[in-house]
Amino acid sequence: MDLSSFVTSLATSFIIFAILLLVFSWLSKRPGNEVIYYPSRVLKGLEPFEQGMKSRNPFSWIMEAIRASEDEVISMAGVDAATYLVFLSTVAGILILSGIILVPVLIPIAVTDDSLQTEKENSKDQDKFPSFSVIDELAMGNVKVKSARLWAFLIGTWWVSLVTYYLLWKAYKHVSDLRATAKLTSAAQPEDYALLVRDIPPAQQGQSRKDQVDAYFRKLHPGTFYKSMIITDNKHATKIWDDLVKYKKKLAHDEAVFEESKTGEKGKPEGTRPECKTGFLGLIGAKVDSISHYEKKIAELQSSLEVEQKDALSEKQQTAALVFLNSKPAAVMASQTLHAQTFDSWTVEEAPEPRQLIWKNLPKNTYERQVRRLVIYGVVFLTVVFYMIPITFISAFTTLDNLKKLLPFLKSVINITVVKTILEAYLPQLALILFLAFLPKFLLFLSVAEGIPSKSHAARAASGKYFYFIIFNVFLGFAIGQSLISSMKAIIKSPTKIVELLGSSLPSSAGFFITFVALKFFVGYGLELTRLGPLIIYHLKNKYMCKTDEERKEAWAPGAFGYATRVPNDMLIVTICLCYSVIAPLIVPFGVLYFGIGWLVARNQALKVHVPEYESNGRMWPHMFKRIMAAMIIYQITMIGYFAIKKFYYAPFVIPLPVMSFVFAYVCNGNFYSAFSRTPLEVSCRSEKEAVSGTTPNMQMLYAAYVPGCLKIAKQNDDDDDFDLDDKKFLDAETHSRSMSFNA
Amino acid sequence: MDLSSFVTSLATSFIIFAILLLVFSWLSKRPGNEVIYYPSRVLKGLEPFEQGMKSRNPFSWIMEAIRASEDEVISMAGVDAATYLVFLSTVAGILILSGIILVPVLIPIAVTDDSLQTEKENSKDQDKFPSFSVIDELAMGNVKVKSARLWAFLIGTWWVSLVTYYLLWKAYKHVSDLRATAKLTSAAQPEDYALLVRDIPPAQQGQSRKDQVDAYFRKLHPGTFYKSMIITDNKHATKIWDDLVKYKKKLAHDEAVFEESKTGEKGKPEGTRPECKTGFLGLIGAKVDSISHYEKKIAELQSSLEVEQKDALSEKQQTAALVFLNSKPAAVMASQTLHAQTFDSWTVEEAPEPRQLIWKNLPKNTYERQVRRLVIYGVVFLTVVFYMIPITFISAFTTLDNLKKLLPFLKSVINITVVKTILEAYLPQLALILFLAFLPKFLLFLSVAEGIPSKSHAARAASGKYFYFIIFNVFLGFAIGQSLISSMKAIIKSPTKIVELLGSSLPSSAGFFITFVALKFFVGYGLELTRLGPLIIYHLKNKYMCKTDEERKEAWAPGAFGYATRVPNDMLIVTICLCYSVIAPLIVPFGVLYFGIGWLVARNQALKVHVPEYESNGRMWPHMFKRIMAAMIIYQITMIGYFAIKKFYYAPFVIPLPVMSFVFAYVCNGNFYSAFSRTPLEVSCRSEKEAVSGTTPNMQMLYAAYVPGCLKIAKQNDDDDDFDLDDKKFLDAETHSRSMSFNA
Structure with a gap:
């Protein structure tokens, strides 16, 4: 230069x-x-x-x-x-x-x-x-x-x-x-009192999972056990919940539009009720009055959500749970203690924050996590070393001639000289740029797929993977100036070569x-x-x-x-x-x-x-x-x-x-490192003292913070303070929530 | 072949x-x-x-x-x-x-x-x-x-x-x-209720170490803390104690000899009182009546031991302690919990059995242990790779001519032809055989010097070191049939070579x-x-x-x-x-x-x-x-x-x-592995239940099991049952012991 x-x-x-x-x-x-x-x-x-x-x-x-x-x-x-x-x-x-x-x-x-x-x-x-x-x-x-x-x-x-x-x-x-x-x-904080329990072994005949978890922890932590929350399979409930939220937003939007139409410049005093189509993406289908359509939809979803909630809580209990103890030091000690003699049961660890919890990863058992981790390490290794192969392949595939054949309607556009030149010059680079843009998301996806229970941990895992990619391909790739594979071949033959290289x-x-x-x-x-x-x-x-x-x-x-x-x-x-x-x-x-x-x-x-x-x-x-x-x-x-x-x-x-x-x-x-991977007892005890001298924590509130949105019972316009503590119908695993809106 | x-x-x-x-x-x-x-x-x-x-x-x-x-x-x-x-x-x-x-x-x-x-x-x-x-x-x-x-x-x-x-x-x-x-x-078992605490930070002005440890653990384990035992520097007390034991044995021996001389074939009814010399190794010095000499010695040592015990317990307290909790699950949980935020203070682990404890290693602090480990790994590496060098050196040094010069009085022996031939042929092998015979002891010594707190752990560490030696020098050394160093050179140059080799x-x-x-x-x-x-x-x-x-x-x-x-x-x-x-x-x-x-x-x-x-x-x-x-x-x-x-x-x-x-x-x-490095809570709780249904453990007995021999107060012919629980004079760190004779 x-x-x-x-x-x-x-x-x-x-x-x-x-x-x-x-x-x-x-x-x-x-x-x-x-x-x-x-x-x-x-x-x-x-x-x-x-x-x-x-x-x-x-x-x-x-x-x-x-x-x-x-x-x-x-x-x-x-x-x-x-x-x-x-x-x-x-x-x-x-x-x-x-x-x-x-x-x-x-x-x-x-x-x-x-x-x-x-x-x-x-x-x-x-x-x-x-x-x-x-x-x-x-x-x-x-x-x-x-x-x-x-x-x-x-x-x-x-x-x-x-x-x-x-x-x-x-x-x-x-x-x-x-x-x-x-x-x-x-x-x-809710997580100070909570333990994440995974790999719960099969329950005995006739024993519900909830009873099993309660019995186990009541026995091992007789003085401090408060309550447990069994992790359920919420896939269906989440879908309904998401739809519900979407329709509520649409309703609010259209109500605002309706209000505006009453008062706006071109407004009629009676307003114009907004309309929408009921078909695919709102593009096709019959036109209906959207406010009443959305209201109907919301009512439908509300009732099916309630059915699904009951179903999830009673039928879809998984092999993981959150267990709440009533004191911080007890939770700290329990989270660091090996509970079961057999490694594949009762894995206990500190619970992540409610908002960090990756709910769907919790029930994955230890074998599944190990296999997933191995497979994903393999995938990452291949991505780092051979990432050029799929890109080259896609580039070769997306030559202009191929494009013309596959997407004939583009023909007229491609034949313009300027467009043609640009496309010819940049198609391979475009593939590379797209790959690099999606890489972080892909790596985050892989990290989540490992079965990691918290978002911050997944972010760290993704960051680690991205670091390998950047160091090997950007730094070493550019500096050494030859393909990674050929350098690696030389290095494997003779590791002292790396110093020379x-x-x-x-x-x-x-x-x-x-x-x-x-x-x-x-x-x-x-x-x-x-x-x-x-x-x-x-x-x-x-x-x-x-x-x-x-x-x-x-x-x-x-x-x-x-x-x-x-x-x-x-x-x-x-x-x-x-x-x-x-x-x-x-x-x-x-x-x-x-x-x-x-x-x-x-x-x-x-x-x-x-x-x-x-x-x-x-x-x-x-x-x-x-x-x-x-x-x-x-x-x-x-x-x-x-x-x-x-x-x-x-x-x-x-x-x-x-x-x-x-x-x-x-x-x-x-x-x-140990103070990062675990909470020192000293720390939890000192803050415990303060908590005791002040107000004792509202355990029910801490517990409620972990209830995912889709399992919360939505009582609109009902801001009363009672928590309905022992709603047996819902097996204790849910509760009304007020202002704490951590999303799962 | x-x-x-x-x-x-x-x-x-x-x-x-x-x-x-x-x-x-x-x-x-x-x-x-x-x-x-x-x-x-x-x-x-x-x-x-x-x-x-x-x-x-x-x-x-x-x-x-x-x-x-x-x-x-x-x-x-x-x-x-x-x-x-x-x-x-x-x-x-x-x-x-x-x-x-x-x-x-x-x-x-x-x-x-x-x-x-x-x-x-x-x-x-x-x-x-x-x-x-x-x-x-x-x-x-x-x-x-x-x-x-x-x-x-x-x-x-x-x-x-x-x-x-x-x-x-x-x-x-x-x-x-x-x-x-x-x-x-x-x-x-005593170890089920005990924690080994190392790296105790400096105490505050005017606070005794015992108070410091008690205050810390009473705060963190308010319901379960029983008692603590500060590790003391017993070097001097152990020496006196060993002498005392030796003289007691000698006394018993000579009393038996005296009894025999009364009844034996050549016996006189009044017996022959055995005599011994007081000087170096009993070979020189004035002849004295040994029974009364030993009795005098024992009395002297007894009193100086008592003085030394007081001194050790009050002045020679070290930065380590054994802490006793009054329930098994509490001890299990505490031993697995990180206690302090700073890594170099209050390291807590499961206590080894009393008979396994390597008392003198306990007060070594974390930095010292790390440095020792590094140095010893270096020494072991050098021993494994270059063990032939000192042997060759000694062999070269101990040629017959050199021996003659250094030890002229051997001259006449060496000049005999048979002896000469044998010595010439076997001197180098002799050095090698002696080296190999002392190697396990040397490796055990190195492992103990790492600062490991228990004998079983030191045995494992020594076994690991010996394994490296055997694999590298006996198996690979013989099989590959060339010097380890030259093979290693080839391997470092190209690690794929190891497969070929x-x-x-x-x-x-x-x-x-x-x-x-x-x-x-x-x-x-x-x-x-x-x-x-x-x-x-x-x-x-x-x-x-x-x-x-x-x-x-x-x-x-x-x-x-x-x-x-x-x-x-x-x-x-x-x-x-x-x-x-x-x-x-x-x-x-x-x-x-x-x-x-x-x-x-x-x-x-x-x-x-x-x-x-x-x-x-x-x-x-x-x-x-x-x-x-x-x-x-x-x-x-x-x-x-x-x-x-x-x-x-x-x-x-x-x-x-x-x-x-x-x-x-x-x-x-x-x-x-986790169930080997730590005790699962399940296990301790189940046995706790049995203990509760049966007799509760005698905490004072469990505590006494850890008192090293040299700190036990020897009250001969005094078999009474009282334990003198609060003998303030000895700062609680000792107690009479009855039958439990674990030696430190």
Whole structure:
């Protein structure tokens, strides 16, 4: 990559970023846009911004992001967002501390040598010698082989490693504290009292599953057992419930339309009753009055839902249950205790939050989960290694000639020259882009299919899978510059080859990756901040489709941080920055900018935009930690290879580093991980004391939080407070719910 | 190996075995030998043998071993011995089921081919062609390359694998049941109510460690906390205690001598008071009357022990404790629950049995344990790989010339020709033999130094280390027939090489390993059964040294099964038998004999000889399981390599096997292991019910079982029943003990 294209690329990215920043500061001040740029605050009933609008300068959001304390972030967006911010700031810190030494020391050392120039002059065929630019001269490649200057780079390699160990240890400790504090200070949560019980063995003849579970837990936890909820097969009930919700929305919409028609400009005082067609997608069939049609539908669904509810609760009980104990420490101890002697029965674990529960995965038994996991690991392996095969196949299949044959009606369009050229050039890329766009969703689907019981766990699993894909195909694929399969063949034949391969091929693509990082943060963060997509969609929907408040709220719903795709993408940058930190120290400032701006933007989004979908109390951190360490080890192996290529006698001094990294990761995980996978008793006892001194939790409320929407009895216009505690008809497994509307 | 030497070797082994069997049946009937051949029964107060002596034929022990039920074995020798027997019978079962197919099918297929003969005839230099015998013709080596006959061997490879999976699964389940039953039916054991607490954080100013521990556990387990015992530094007290015991023994001995001198043949009625010297080892110094000397010494030590006990209990409290809860389920739940948020404080686990506790390891904190483990892993790695280096060094150092120079007084001895020749020939071997003899002890020492809190765990760790040594140096070392280091170099360069290496070098040493297995069981088991060593030592001691009953009892003390060395040695045979099962099916009958006779002998020893040192309820099994699976995988990789060398087109059909083995081992361990590492709540609750219906456990007795000998207050001739429950002077951490004499 020569200098001019490098500078052009950077400049373009920067200009786009500057424009987007201006657009953001203009748009965010416009009235009507609060729900796009401050939805989280709107939902919490806060003023969008604290000062008056006039005093806001274009960069006030930066000051606000910096000034906010970690506690504010946690109160607005939860511990998960705070953990993600710790991740960003830790990586930024690693790069800043590394850069302080690397940039002012290594760059001058590299640029004052002249290995590239000499090589070019000595090269027989100077024209064929690959061109190099100032960027290459700033990198380790410009240092002569066996030069004593390599000592500086060796020390740099150690420095980066030690800085990383130090900051990661601190960060792990910090997140661990965040998690403990969150668990300590939070009010009584349903999940603190609940156990998830899976793999319930077959009940004895004549014993209902409910009796069986109650008897088992009453015996083992005689003093603390409160109640159990058997997991039922809700597929049918959910379908009816979804339809019901859909029709209720339609009814509300059409009622609003009817009201509008009475008062609008062209309105008649008696109004125009909206009509709809009853057939497929509302496109065909007889025209009917939609309000009365929907009302009829709702009444029908309501009664069939009630029938289905009874059926589900009595006939469709599954081999899983939620068990409620009446004290936090008891639940903590029970969730960590092995219950049954046989592994395939009575698996007990901490219950996820109600809103995280993946209801349909709960009854899957241990054998099924094991088989599913194995199969899915296989599928992921094939996807990562051979993902090009189906794409190539589809590309080959969707040539223009094939398209013409299959879809003759497209013929006239395709024959236009412009369209033809574009299609011919981009059809294969289009397939690739579509594949990459759907990959995260596909991986999330696979992770859910493993039988994981909670959404946050599934997101972590998907993130892990995506990380493998990105590292193997984007990072290694591009850097090594040859097909993954052929490199893998070479590596399997001789594993020491991997060191050589990394050391020899990575350095040449430093320039590309610098511009890649710059593009990522300038354009990526600019787009994230301006939220152009949601803005346009909201305004369109608001203008043409939304009639009720609920519909409008749905139109601007800000969504959650998508950790499953965000984290692996950041991890790619971590890997790039670490791997090139010593080889081409110029990348470090860009990395600092990426994670620095990323931290600012993420803080802004956490404080003002995103609303968490669930709270896992920083459970993501060990996952991120492991992957940073993996990047670290790739970096250290690359350095061993590169020092060997530079024929540096003291290259073996780098060899202890990967070993140290393994030991560090092992020790760190051994030390901190247990508090992430389990709740310490200390924490539950301390908060218990507070709860005792305050009000005791309403167990029935906690229990009700787990009842899925489709099993709740809908008594419209009936806001009374009684909970109908022992409705025997419904086998205790349901209850009326008031305001707690966690959806299953 | 040619046929004649093979037959000679087998015949010799068999004759030795037959002689040893006859010797055993003669010796075991002789009066006075019961304590050598039936010590376990003698200790339990049973008749040595049930029938009258006359009716016993030489093989009645076999019938008795077969007829005994598993429950009898458990009641005599504990669950650990029963688990070891399950291991032996499972491996025997695997080999019998494999052999039923392999021996009658594969041997005829191999012997009717003529690959070796053809090769020899085609070989240019027939004299140099390695000789082969009938044994080689019975093996897979005699099948032609690419022959269709190889299908039978391929199917055989699958058959052995499937049989192994099936029987191992059954065995794991069986041992798991054994463990559960043992925990269910056993009376209240001290360890059921105790928690081992390590890594206690620094106490607050002015707070004693005892108060700190009590406060912490009283808060977290308000209803169930009973008492705590702080671990103290007993080094000094133990030394005094050991001296005290030694002098008491000497006193009893000399009193017996004195009594004898009154009544003996040459006796004077007033007797001869024995005398001893007070100096170094009783060899120098002034002569004194020994009875009064010992009495004085004992009185001195008694008082200094009391001073030291007070000092230890008040000043030498360490950062570990045993905490007692008053119910089994509470202890089970607490032991499995993470207590503290920070990993380096309040580590809680199940307490080992009192007799298993390695007291001095308990106060080692988590960081120290981690560092120790790392260092020791390094030492073990170096020992396994480079063990020849120090031996070579010592051998080089201890040449005769060097010896003469260093120890001139040996000169005259060394110059004798016979001695010289022998020394020259055997000095290096002597060093090797000494090294191998001390290796198990060295590995046990290393395992204890890791900071492991219980003896059974240390035995497992030592067994694991010994297994690596044996597999790498005896099995692979001999089979591959080249130095481990050079093979490792080749393997690191190219890991696929290991398949080739195993496949090409293993088959040639089949004959050697068959005779090795035969020697092992004929001679090894013969010697074990006859117990010639203990017999001779006992009779010598009894005649010349023992005066008191206690001394005699010590002289015939049978000791425990030495699992730490027994299991790895059996594992070596498992590995050999599996690896050669298809290559040279002739080994299978020998393997069946090894494990069959081994099972009989071990049953005999379990029923009549060995007395368990501790009871870990089959905790050894997962350890053995993993190593059988490792042997399985070595076997399958060898087969892949050998099929490739035989140029069999369908060799890839073997490739799924190692993958299947990994999956099987992973699934099996995932499924069953948790019930071995933790106690299921179910089990503790069921036995709790029994305890409640019967008598409640005497908590003070359970507590007292953990007080180490050196901290017990010795009140001689004071057998009263009161326990002096709140002796504040001793800070509650000690108590008088009556009959429970578990030693720390």
